[in-house]
Amino acid sequence: MKKLSFVNKTIFITNSLVALLLLLSYLLPYVAPKNFAFLSVLSLAVPLLIILNGLFMLYWLLKAKKQLLLSGLVLLLGYSYVGSLYKFSSSKNIENGDDLSIMNYNVRLFNLYNWIDSDSVEQDIMNLIEKDNPDVICFQEYHPHERVNLSSYKYKYEKLSGNRIKYGQAIFSKYPIVNSGSVEFPNTANNAIFADIVKNNDTLRVYNVHLQSWRIDANVEDLKTEDSERLFNKAGETFKMQQEQAELFIAHKTQSPYKMIICGDFNNTAYSYVYKEIKGDLKDAFEEAGNGFGKTFNFKYFPVRIDFILVDDTFAVDSFKVYEEKLSDHYPIRAKINLN
Incomplete structure (x- = not known):
């Protein structure tokens, strides 16, 4: 952190906040809205949080900075979330006349x-x-x-x-x-x-x-x-x-x-x-x-x-x-x- 420029420090602070929100969102499927309605609103922003963490990780990768580990680890922890947002495999298309x-x-x-x-x-x-x-x-x-x-x-x-x-x-x-x-x-x-x-x-x-x-x-x-x-x-x-x-x-x-x-x-x-x-x-x-x-x-x-x-x-x-x-x-x- 000390070796980062002022601009990169600001970016990393923002990155940390976005990573924390995504990490917090992993609890949402287990939190009843009746108990924490405000927290449930975060579920609508999860696709954006995933995309932003991916962009932060790419930014630090291009800069060859270890800060890429923050978003990388959060995304890894929620790999099933990423799979719900984007499927990297090609569409499955089996022809079956009895479908x-x-x-x-x-x-x-x-x-x-x-x-x-x-x-x-x-x-x-x-x-x-x-x-x-x-x-x-x-x-x-x-x-x-x-x-x-x-x-x-x-x-x-x-x-x-x-x-x-x-x-x-x-x-x-x-x-x-x-x-x-x-x-x-x-x-x-x-x-x-x-x-x-x-x-x-x-x-x-x-x-x-x-x-x-x-x-x-x-x-x-x-x-x-x-x-x-x-x-x-x-x-x-x-x-x-x-x-x-x-x-x-x-x-x-x-x-x-x-x-x-x-x-x-x-x-x-x-x-x-x-x-x-x-x-x-x-x-x-x-x-x-x-x-x-x-x-x-x-x-x-x-x-x-x-x-x-x-x-x-x-x-x-x-x-x-x-x-x-x-x-x-x-x-x-x-x-x-x-x-x-």
């Missing part, structure tokens, strides 16, 4: 309020679905629309609410749905729905989970105008609600007589308490077969993965894909699963 193909997509009401300056969003989404042709689709923020034609899916289950505008969650399937239902969350329009689907001789339970949204504009320029204390309080309350919703969902999930697939928009990252609790012993399809950042939410400044497909640990994930089409504030994801 179940499942897509998850928060469609943001099919652009009902023109958030995207385009008159063709509904048709573009339909074109994407028709091209990929998944067997099952889980929609969040679904709104029945006259220009949305899903007639190729013979079976569906919708749970909609609202007076003037009906919206909610939906599951569409090419295979018979023999049972369905909803897990209601109090004081919100969010919920979790399920459909028991029969493929060949297998009955599978597909869950579609939409946890409480942040109620924060993700646009960085708008975030700058928010009062920081109000912002953190709002996020903390949201994470408390998410914990309560996750607990209701898990109580229902544990009663399932079938192997399951959980899709959804968790409105939280893979570094959060609710993700860990919901995932349990299931496999994360991105971690099994994806590559790159796996970014599922359109946040400009660093990659955020808050949409998931989790599958029973006896299933093999043969492929996973994140689509790059910007037709919502979320990107669609699709996994192909070998049930055998």
Whole structure:
């Protein structure tokens, strides 16, 4: 430290703070938001903390300074975190005609309020679905629309609410749905729905989970105008609600007589308490077969993965894909699963 210039000392102090925050974040999956709501907010910043520590390590490496060990050791301790952010291997893509193909997509009401300056969003989404042709689709923020034609899916289950505008969650399937239902969350329009689907001789339970949204504009320029204390309080309350919703969902999930697939928009990252609790012993399809950042939410400044497909640990994930089409504030994801 004594041999460092003033500029490098300042950089190392900043590096130390960022490394400490990342180290602290490793505790987040084990800390209930109800107990430490403020700390839970840190889960949203974990992707940025990983990237910053990687950049600090690279900086010190280029300078040939031993200070690279600080971020290097913190990243090494959290190697599974890095794997949840970025998959260095190429995408797994096994062709198997007996796979179940499942897509998850928060469609943001099919652009009902023109958030995207385009008159063709509904048709573009339909074109994407028709091209990929998944067997099952889980929609969040679904709104029945006259220009949305899903007639190729013979079976569906919708749970909609609202007076003037009906919206909610939906599951569409090419295979018979023999049972369905909803897990209601109090004081919100969010919920979790399920459909028991029969493929060949297998009955599978597909869950579609939409946890409480942040109620924060993700646009960085708008975030700058928010009062920081109000912002953190709002996020903390949201994470408390998410914990309560996750607990209701898990109580229902544990009663399932079938192997399951959980899709959804968790409105939280893979570094959060609710993700860990919901995932349990299931496999994360991105971690099994994806590559790159796996970014599922359109946040400009660093990659955020808050949409998931989790599958029973006896299933093999043969492929996973994140689509790059910007037709919502979320990107669609699709996994192909070998049930055998």
